[in-house]
Amino acid sequence: MSLFSYYLQQGIRSLRRTPVLTGLMVLSIAVGIGASMTTLTVMHLLSGDPLPGRSQHLYYPQVDASPRGEKARKEPLDMLDYTSAVDLWREGPAERKALISESPIKLSAPGSAAPASISRLLSTTADFFPMFQVPMAYGTGWSSEDDERRARVAVISWDLNQRLFGGKDSVGQMLRIRDSDVRIIGVLKPWRPAPLYYRVAGGRFAQGDTADFYGPPQEVMVPFFTGLQINAGHFQQFTCWGDLPEKPGHLENTNCVWLQQWVQLDTPAQVASYEQFLQSYVQQQNQLGRISQPELARLRSLMQWLDFNGVVPRDVRLQAWMALAFLGICLFNTIGLLLAKFLRRTGEIGVLRALGATRGMIFKQCLTEAALIGLAGGLAGLLLTLFGLWSVRQQPLAYADMMQLDLRMLGFTLLAAITTTLLAGLLPALRAACIDPALQIKAL
Numbered sequence: 001m002s003l004f005s006y007y008l009q010q011g012i013r014s015l016r017r018t019p020v021l022t023g024l025m026v027l028s029i030a031v032g033i034g035a036s037m038t039t040l041t042v043m044h045l046l047s048g049d050p051l052p053g054r055s056q057h058l059y060y061p062q063v064d065a066s067p068r069g070e071k072a073r074k075e076p077l078d079m080l081d082y083t084s085a086v087d088l089w090r091e092g093p094a095e096r097k098a099l100i101s102e103s104p105i106k107l108s109a110p111g112s113a114a115p116a117s118i119s120r121l122l123s124t125t126a127d128f129f130p131m132f133q134v135p136m137a138y139g140t141g142w143s144s145e146d147d148e149r150r151a152r153v154a155v156i157s158w159d160l161n162q163r164l165f166g167g168k169d170s171v172g173q174m175l176r177i178r179d180s181d182v183r184i185i186g187v188l189k190p191w192r193p194a195p196l197y198y199r200v201a202g203g204r205f206a207q208g209d210t211a212d213f214y215g216p217p218q219e220v221m222v223p224f225f226t227g228l229q230i231n232a233g234h235f236q237q238f239t240c241w242g243d244l245p246e247k248p249g250h251l252e253n254t255n256c257v258w259l260q261q262w263v264q265l266d267t268p269a270q271v272a273s274y275e276q277f278l279q280s281y282v283q284q285q286n287q288l289g290r291i292s293q294p295e296l297a298r299l300r301s302l303m304q305w306l307d308f309n310g311v312v313p314r315d316v317r318l319q320a321w322m323a324l325a326f327l328g329i330c331l332f333n334t335i336g337l338l339l340a341k342f343l344r345r346t347g348e349i350g351v352l353r354a355l356g357a358t359r360g361m362i363f364k365q366c367l368t369e370a371a372l373i374g375l376a377g378g379l380a381g382l383l384l385t386l387f388g389l390w391s392v393r394q395q396p397l398a399y400a401d402m403m404q405l406d407l408r409m410l411g412f413t414l415l416a417a418i419t420t421t422l423l424a425g426l427l428p429a430l431r432a433a434c435i436d437p438a439l440q441i442k443a444l
Helices: 003-017 019-047 082-091 144-148 158-165 224-230 268-287 302-309 314-343 346-354 359-393 407-433 437-443
Strands: 058-062 096-108 117-124 136-139 153-156 174-177 180-188 220-223 256-264 298-301
Touching: 003 019, 003 359, 019 314, 019 359, 019 407, 058 268, 058 302, 082 096, 082 256, 082 268, 096 224, 117 224, 136 158, 144 224, 153 158, 153 174, 158 180, 174 220, 180 224, 220 224, 268 298, 298 302, 314 359, 314 407, 359 407
Parallel strands: 117 220, 153 180
Antiparallel strands: 058 256, 058 298, 096 117, 096 174, 096 256, 136 180, 153 220, 174 180
16 A cells, blocks of 8 residues: 555544534635635636737727827827728738727618617728637628728627527628618627627726626627718717717717727737837827827737726726635634644654654645645535636626636636645644654653
């Protein structure tokens, strides 16, 4: 029999001799692990890379055409005015470029039994689909030629296709958006980016408003200039200066920011080239009198942009810190319980030392018992974590349905339980290993 098997058997016997104390330690570890892993899983799902392998190539350019106020702005406005956005889209030296704007729409499908409904329209350009790796179930996206000629085509979401066409291939079917008909050329596969990284802006996360960015994606996508035509008057301006538009939503020739743009830059050389272009553009516009603060030009990567906007809600961060503090309290409780357990066995440990057991063997024996407690606490903590995530899914939160325990967090949960218990067992094991056998045998 190997020493490890011996330690394991002795550890199990020792734990069975003190079921109440063992149960208290397992419960302490389980509650601490369950609370901390629930909040850390929420943090992990909300703050992870939403586009692994691609995010480092996607950048968000910013320029600020608003007039200089009494107090100079330190950061540019987070959206673009129409002139700046279209200039950057047409002239920028990027591999791919996507203009983006969102607006509410009323849509229906001729011949469908489903009634007309209010939904959200994403007006964008052809590069949106390859840039963000948008998966297609049927058909495809449109081309750059469709952008220029304002083609009346659309790509719809999987859910909308289920609702209007029963999930069948609807490519070629017509869709009515307000008073215009568009032809469906593509249907998305089930796609749920979290957050909707291509729409993050406005610093809304700092105010606790996450619904816009953790909800489902837009149900209808059309070429950018097509969307401006068929949904004119229904685009929302965010910040305006000078004369306000006579008709809200007619923003092409007004001083308002309401557009976003993403660019794909695959190499450091392309990033440097685009930054140089951006600086040249704002300096040129400054000379023309349109941009008063050229120093506010920015180019942030996708992850930098998400971090800048604080995509993880403040309450989630606070809960994570509180849960980790609670885990620390449970850890100290476990240290005390293990210390009490091991020191109650001083006589037994003294006899083992007298029979030839070394301090290292006693230390390993105690750590094996701590590891068994950690494993049991981890399994119980895993059940509490699953319950905690289930309870989060019952909350009226935009990201509630995303809360699932993935394999990475599953392994981390068990590892955290065993590791924290081993750490908690270090001091008690050292105290037990340092027991003087002569004093203990004499006391017997």
